[in-house]
Amino acid sequence: MSIFSKLNFKDQAFRLREDAILDATTTVLASKGFDLMTMDDVANLIGISKPSLYKHFKSKEDLVGAAMIRLLEGATTQLDSFPAEYTAKEKLSALLEWALRVRLDGGLPFLPSTSNAVRDMLMRNLKYVGKVIKLNSQLEKLVVMAQKEGALSKNLSADVILYSYYARSCDPAVEYLQRFSKMDSDMIVENMLRICFQGLED
Structure with missing residues (x-):
């Protein structure tokens, strides 16, 4: 085997271990939150030493930032993968379905609006901010397009629709339904999408 192959x-x-670290970070964040999470928690979960963990990420802030960047990259990849024939509303609905399923599988909210500490920390992460701006611009264009097509209300501000859309991806109702209702994941997703795009009326 050549040196290049090695x-x-x-x-x-290295990348596989990094993915495992980010998976563990997501698990710990989902269960304990940013404030209570420690580097020891992550290292112990995947069975590596803390010095090994620090070879990949210098701090808890870097670790969480990388996990959130990976989530945003996943969202962008999903958005880019939708068929060209999808309408703007169909793309918005499909992306929200993806985000909800990520959460139901133990992932993180689409945007960390529920934690001031995480939000403030991430706003200092320029790579994260760049990813957010790009995704936000793509989604805003879809909202405006859906309004023009008559698929979303023209009587509402595009900002109101967009941030309500984000809120659905972070809605605590998802966890309550998963924990306390008899609904399976498919039913939860179906109802959350209906609430987002049709409201509470029949």
Whole structure:
């Protein structure tokens, strides 16, 4: 095996471990929150030493920032993958469905609006901010397009629709329904999408 191949293998192993670290970070964040989460929690969950963890991420802030950036990149990838024939509203609905399923599988909210500490920390992460601005611009264009097509109300500000859309991705009703209702994940997603796009009326 050549030195180049060995380096590639090392790079792949490094990335795989990094993905495992971010998966563990997501799990700990979802269960304990940012304030109570520690680097020890993450290291212990995947069975590595804390010094090994620090080879990948210098601090808890860097770790959480990377987890949120990965989530945003996932959202952008999903959005780019939708068929061209999808209407603007169909793209918005499909992306929200993806975000809800991520949460139901133990992932993080689409945007961390429920935690001031996380939000303030992430606003200092320029890479994260850049990803947010890009995704926000894409979604805002879809909202405006859906309004022009008559699929969303023209009587509401595009900002109101957009931030209400974000709120659905962070809605605590998802966890309550998962924990206390008899609905399965598909039914929860179906009802949350209906609440978002049709409201409470029949």
